[in-house]
Amino acid sequence: MKASLIRYTQNLPDVKELGSELLLIHDDVLPRKSTTFKKWMKQIPLRYPVKAGEQLKDVSYFPKHISKITALCENASTKKLTVVVVGGGSVGDFGGFVASILKRGVRLVHIPSTWLAAIDSAHGGKTALNVGGAKNQIGTFYPAAEVCMVKSLLLSQPAPRAFEGFGELLKIALIEGGTLWSQLSKEFEVNEEVLWKYLAAAVKAKYKVVQKDPHEKKGHRHILNLGHTMGHVLESYYQLPHGISINYGVDFALRWSLEKKIMKESDYEEIIRKPVMAYLLSPSRDELLVTKSQALKEFRRLLLSDKKKTDSEVLRFIFVKKPGQTVVQEVHVDDILIEICRQKEEELNG
Numbered sequence: 001m002k003a004s005l006i007r008y009t010q011n012l013p014d015v016k017e018l019g020s021e022l023l024l025i026h027d028d029v030l031p032r033k034s035t036t037f038k039k040w041m042k043q044i045p046l047r048y049p050v051k052a053g054e055q056l057k058d059v060s061y062f063p064k065h066i067s068k069i070t071a072l073c074e075n076a077s078t079k080k081l082t083v084v085v086v087g088g089g090s091v092g093d094f095g096g097f098v099a100s101i102l103k104r105g106v107r108l109v110h111i112p113s114t115w116l117a118a119i120d121s122a123h124g125g126k127t128a129l130n131v132g133g134a135k136n137q138i139g140t141f142y143p144a145a146e147v148c149m150v151k152s153l154l155l156s157q158p159a160p161r162a163f164e165g166f167g168e169l170l171k172i173a174l175i176e177g178g179t180l181w182s183q184l185s186k187e188f189e190v191n192e193e194v195l196w197k198y199l200a201a202a203v204k205a206k207y208k209v210v211q212k213d214p215h216e217k218k219g220h221r222h223i224l225n226l227g228h229t230m231g232h233v234l235e236s237y238y239q240l241p242h243g244i245s246i247n248y249g250v251d252f253a254l255r256w257s258l259e260k261k262i263m264k265e266s267d268y269e270e271i272i273r274k275p276v277m278a279y280l281l282s283p284s285r286d287e288l289l290v291t292k293s294q295a296l297k298e299f300r301r302l303l304l305s306d307k308k309k310t311d312s313e314v315l316r317f318i319f320v321k322k323p324g325q326t327v328v329q330e331v332h333v334d335d336i337l338i339e340i341c342r343q344k345e346e347e348l349n350g
């Protein structure tokens with residue numbers, strides 16, 4: 001897989017640098033929120049605004065979208081056309097998929113507008129659509145020729161979204177270990193400036209994993225799922241933002257790693273003593289692990305609907321030995337439920 005060119009800029013790039021003929025697919029909130037963006041986008045005549053969210057990725061709406069997009073690009077040249085996608089992960093998944101099939105594949109540039117997209121989803125080439133409510137069931141591997149990280153665009157998000165972005169940053173820092181972890185872990189507060197400061201290192205760390213397994217054939221990319229097994233359950237059950245759920249999912253994975261003795265107690269103590277962990281551990285987390293049988297039943301169903309399951313009731317779970325060392329183990333879905341009850345019990349006993 002060809003690596004994407006990554007650029008970090010303060011402001012939106014000169015449109016002439018993005019390609020000779022451009023189709024802009026963008027989140028429709030952006031021009032409403034920023035006059036700078038509105039002015040910038042007007043330099044690109046072919047524009048396709050979309051409403052972000054899972055409905056955009058719903059395959060049943062796709063024929064309508066692609067008909068309109070093809071009509072819009074009727075006179076564009078296959079060789080010269082570049083699809084420029086500006087938005088969060090949903091717009092990126094949709095726009096990347098469009099670029100991969102439009103005229104049998106045209107050049108793609110991602111300009112992420114959410115922290116989640118900047119740290120994670122704009123990199124690695126995965127595009128996706130949802131089928132019948134099930135997430136990411138179809139898609140392509142189609143890395144962008146270029147990913148352009150624009151500080152002013154990322155900072156235009158409301159401040160609470162920094163906490164969401166932190167979930168993905170913490171995940172990749174634990175996977176990478178080394179300097180990224182040792183420096184990030186010393187931070188007392190994670191705000192937008194801190195996210196921007198670590199963005200390049202986080203992106204580099206993701207590419208390191210992706211390059212070893214570009215098409216997810218060898219299983220190496222699974223480690224990027226750290227925090228996501230339990231994270232996805234909490235996300236669906238409580239309708240929480242993705243990044244927040246991942247914060248909780250990472251915490252769950254660390255505690256289980258200790259319980260299973262994959263992580264040494266001294267290593268666990270060292271991790272949770274780090275200043276940044278105080279930021280992670282919100283008291284409301286304990287209320288999320290409910291152990292009533294009805295909730296557990298629903299957790300079980302959600303765990304099994306995760307597409308990463310390997311066998312009927314077995315899932316691949318990502319544990320942490322220490323920062324920089326992850327361990328993938330197959331676990332039975334009921335083992336996860338038992339662990340939820342154990343962690344809840346541990347909390348209740350203080």
Ligand SMILES: NC(=O)c1ccc[n+]([C@@H]2O[C@H](COP(=O)([O-])OP(=O)(O)OC[C@H]3O[C@@H](n4cnc5c(N)ncnc54)[C@H](O)[C@@H]3O)[C@@H](O)[C@H]2O)c1
Binds near residue numbers: 053116117126
């Ligand atoms: N392809 C991958 O590798 C990959 C990885 C992780 C997640 N994803 C996908 O990413 C999606 C989630 O990403 P997301 O959280 O970025 O979602 P999103 O695109 O739905 O954006 C979330 C919200 O933020 C708004 N928004 C976007 N930019 C903004 C800005 N600058 N200022 C204010 N509001 C802004 C959007 O309108 C939307 O309401 C999911 O569909 C998930 O499946 C893909």
Ligand SMILES: [Zn+2]
Binds near residue numbers: 120168228242246
């Ligand atoms: Zn994620």
